Amino acid sequence: MECQECHERKATLHFKHIINGQETKVSLCEVCAKKKGYLTYPEEGFSLNDLLSGLFQKDGIPLNAAGTANSNQPKQPQELKCSSCGRTFSEFKKAGKFGCANCYASFDSKVEPILRRVHAGNTKHTGRIPKRAGKYIQQKQLISSHKEELKQLIEDEEFEKAAVLRDKIRELEKANHQDKEAGDNT
Amino acid sequence: MTLESFINEAISPWMLEDGPDKDIVMSSRVRLARNFADKLYPTSGNKEALEEVLQFIKKNYIKEEDTEQDSLTFIPMKQLNMIEKLVLVEKHLISPHLIKHSDYAAVLLSEQEQTSIMVNEEDHLRIQVYYPGLQLKKALEEAYYLDDWLEEEADYAFDETKGYLTSCPTNIGTGMRASIMLHLPALVLTKQINRLIPAINQLGLVVRGIYGEGSEARGNIFQISNQITLGKSEEDIVEDLESIVNQLVEHERMARQYIYEQSEISLEDRVFRSYGTLKNSRIIDSKEAATCISNLRLGIDLGIIENISENILNELMVLTQPGFLQHYANKALRSDERDIRRASIIRERLNLKK
Numbered sequence: 001m002e003c004q005e006c007h008e009r010k011a012t013l014h015f016k017h018i019i020n021g022q023e024t025k026v027s028l029c030e031v032c033a034k035k036k037g038y039l040t041y042p043e044e045g046f047s048l049n050d051l052l053s054g055l056f057q058k059d060g061i062p063l064n065a066a067g068t069a070n071s072n073q074p075k076q077p078q079e080l081k082c083s084s085c086g087r088t089f090s091e092f093k094k095a096g097k098f099g100c101a102n103c104y105a106s107f108d109s110k111v112e113p114i115l116r117r118v119h120a121g122n123t124k125h126t127g128r129i130p131k132r133a134g135k136y137i138q139q140k141q142l143i144s145s146h147k148e149e150l151k152q153l154i155e156d157e158e159f160e161k162a163a164v165l166r167d168k169i170r171e172l173e174k175a176n177h178q179d180k181e182a183g184d185n186t
Numbered sequence: 187m188t189l190e191s192f193i194n195e196a197i198s199p200w201m202l203e204d205g206p207d208k209d210i211v212m213s214s215r216v217r218l219a220r221n222f223a224d225k226l227y228p229t230s231g232n233k234e235a236l237e238e239v240l241q242f243i244k245k246n247y248i249k250e251e252d253t254e255q256d257s258l259t260f261i262p263m264k265q266l267n268m269i270e271k272l273v274l275v276e277k278h279l280i281s282p283h284l285i286k287h288s289d290y291a292a293v294l295l296s297e298q299e300q301t302s303i304m305v306n307e308e309d310h311l312r313i314q315v316y317y318p319g320l321q322l323k324k325a326l327e328e329a330y331y332l333d334d335w336l337e338e339e340a341d342y343a344f345d346e347t348k349g350y351l352t353s354c355p356t357n358i359g360t361g362m363r364a365s366i367m368l369h370l371p372a373l374v375l376t377k378q379i380n381r382l383i384p385a386i387n388q389l390g391l392v393v394r395g396i397y398g399e400g401s402e403a404r405g406n407i408f409q410i411s412n413q414i415t416l417g418k419s420e421e422d423i424v425e426d427l428e429s430i431v432n433q434l435v436e437h438e439r440m441a442r443q444y445i446y447e448q449s450e451i452s453l454e455d456r457v458f459r460s461y462g463t464l465k466n467s468r469i470i471d472s473k474e475a476a477t478c479i480s481n482l483r484l485g486i487d488l489g490i491i492e493n494i495s496e497n498i499l500n501e502l503m504v505l506t507q508p509g510f511l512q513h514y515a516n517k518a519l520r521s522d523e524r525d526i527r528r529a530s531i532i533r534e535r536l537n538l539k540k
Contacts, residue, residue, distance in 0.1 A: 033277045042305060054540060056472075071494070084226070085226050085232070087230065095229065096354065097227075097229040097308065097353045097354050098227065098228050098229065098351070098352075098355070099227055099229055099230035099353075099354050100225075100226045100230060100343075100356075101218070101221060101223050101224075101227075101343030101351045104345065104348060104351050111355070113350070114355055115355055115358060115416060115443075118355055118356050118416075119358075119359065119414045119415065119416035119417055120390060120414050120417070121417075122359075122414065122417025122418070123347070123348075123416070123417070124347050124416070124417060125345075125346075125348055125349025125350075125358075125359045125360070125416060126417060126418065126419050127349060127359060127360040127362070127418070127419040127420045128330075128333075128349075128360060128419070128420055129344070130337050130341075130342050130344050131333075131334045131337060132334070132338060133337065133341050133342065133344070134344065137346050182453050185341045
């Protein structure tokens with residue numbers, strides 16, 4: 001069906017007027033519908049951000065953490081605010097973007113449900129670790145995987161192998177502890 | 187400017203190289219989002235922080251003398267005019283977002299245009315690596331190399347459990363978006379694509395048109411990328427994506443064969459009509475051009491048309507974009523002027539032969 005206004009584009013929007021019980025139908029394309037004032041949504045349309053902030057609103061977290069529960073006491077509403085960039089949680093919800101690395105810690109408890117929703121229930125990173133600054137973390141993960149192996153060896157009663165692995169873990173832990181202290185001092 | 191040199195500008199050198207399944211897979215791309223730990227994000231809108239990041243990059247990563255890394259050129263967005271910026275977007279070297287915030291934005295571009303690092307986009311750094319054909323793993327390796335190089339001078343915003351802390355929660359974790367561009371005319375023609383897209387979506391992958399978010403699939407070109415960035419390693423994401431793409435490539439090949447065997451004459455008709463339109467039209471809009479170019483490329487792939495380079499799809503897709511047309515004309519053009527210009531540039535290109 002072509003647009004009744006420009007007769008060029010395809011009509012994608014159909015409007016029904018009921019005035020004094022009289023029904024009339026109009027079929028328009030998006031451009032003409034906008035021109036005639038049928039569409040009132042913002043210029044840029046519906047963006048990913050709108051979708052995202054929609055998701056966040058669904059958490060049922062009121063914009064002001066204090067809410068209206070205690071209207072008798074005119075207390076200053078305590079809204080979550082990032083201490084390093086000053087972004088408030090409602091600003092984050094509106095924009096769908098964090099303002100700095102610290103925002104994650106500032107909004108911590110509220111971020112996790114969001115991440116879960118966006119990433120199919122996942123909340124833990126299992127991928128790459130920065131090569132230079134992440135050495136400590138890499139070591140730590142190596143140690144914990146060794147510890148899992150150790151448990152298995154003990155269960156299997158492979159005590160000799162377990163003893164070797166235990167010593168290795170001790171060594172790694174010692175080295176990593178020193179690394180961490182060195183890292184903390186810089 | 188001659189048309190030849192102009193075409194050379196439209197085609198990034200890496201596109202001319204060979205790659206696996208290049209008849210269907212146009213390119214593989216890996217993008218990593220990274221931020222510095224101690225600086226406010228571009229999304230904060232803090233101008234001093236943005237300027238600081240820009241200066242930091244310039245100081246630490248741009249070498250004056252010729253070194254191994256020197257192939258990266260630092261281009262502040264402020265230095266470019268609107269058409270030049272548009273051209274970079276159409277070549278997929280920068281994002282439209284980078285243009286919108288161009289006062290403090292820049293791009294580091296490699297000579298082959300295979301690598302681009304956007305500075306002060308939504309995140310401090312967006313590392314982007316392209317490879318021709320289906321070569322996601324290679325692209326990932328190259329991106330890792332650049333990632334390590336950038337991390338040498340400054341600490342990234344990284345958390346042990348949340349991974350790379352990106353400004354948008356949709357990128358957190360790996361910060362990686364891997365995507366593959368595919369030309370799937372036969373799957374569209376046989377309408378199989380309508381069944382395949384929902385199935386692919388269910389696997390946590392996104393299918394969309396060529397020019398990124400929200401654009402339709404012009405010229406039967408689709409982009410498939412990962413949706414989830416948290417909870418899966420980069421290698422797993424890449425492997426899953428590649429295995430899906432391998433299946434799509436196989437289906438596309440079968441569909442091409444099927445169409446060719448079942449209805450050779452109507453396929454030939456379609457291809458030659460499109461060829462005729464491209465060779466003869468005096469006014470052509472971008473949508474019609476995209477459809478015809480796609481048909482022509484299919485004809486070349488199936489051996490129906492000879493003596494035309496198979497790079498025609500890549501070339502003309504970029505050449506006929508608004509930014510490039512205006513760049514070639516060396517002035518701003520209205521959309522009706524562009525349609526005329528587009529028709530003429532296509533005719534000229536097809537007369538070049540090869």
